[in-house]
Amino acid sequence: MSKIIKFTVALIIATILLDRGLSFVLDHMYMHMKTGAEGGKLNYLLGLPSVPGVLIMGSSRANHHVDPEAFLTPTFNLAEDGRGIAYNTSVLKILEANKTLSDTIILHIDKKNFQHHKVMGDYKGLDIKALSFFYSREKSVTNYINAFSFSERVKYFFKLFRHNGRVAIIFENFIESKMRGDFKDNGYRPIEKKKRIV
DSSP states (O other), X not given: XXXXXXXXXXXXXXXXXXXXXXXXXXXXXXXXXXXXXTTHHHHHHHTOSSOOSEEEESSHHHHHHOOGGXXXXXXXXOOOTTOOHHHHHHHHHHXXXXXXXOSEEXXXXXXXXXXXXXTTBSOOOGGGGGGGGGTTTSHXXXXXXXXXXXXXXXXXXXXXXXXXXXXXXXXXXXXXXXXXXXXXOOOOOOOOOOOOOO
């Protein structure tokens, strides 16, 4: 019996140490990503030496159609495809906590965030999980994710879960950020025109 208990305790300790060690590495990589939709644009903005006067936020419509170059004051487009009110309000809290909140914010939100949609159903705020890196770092993110179900607290006990489904993207964006070095970006991602094959 004592061998089983010792083995179980050793297994639990090894699991927690492995979880903490690997998450430390992924956290470091995530924080140094400056490209990509999975946190790169947000990290780039947080690393700017001065706060832009205007911040554009919202979903794909803002991401692909609002060009910061059209403004007379320094402007950054932080919009991301598929992001709704839960994601954007939490990003505002993160920016506020980091003292990087712009004086003027243009926020585009789809009406589907407030209405029932025939096909997609009600907006549930699942887009907040794109900010899971900030779980236990930013109160609004933690509270919102915990509100989904009790199991979220259990899953997020393991620090690696914050990177669930994003490991390859983190590696790709981290490497791309390192290869690009210092670069200028205004966050704008216009729709690329598809080449017609004849």
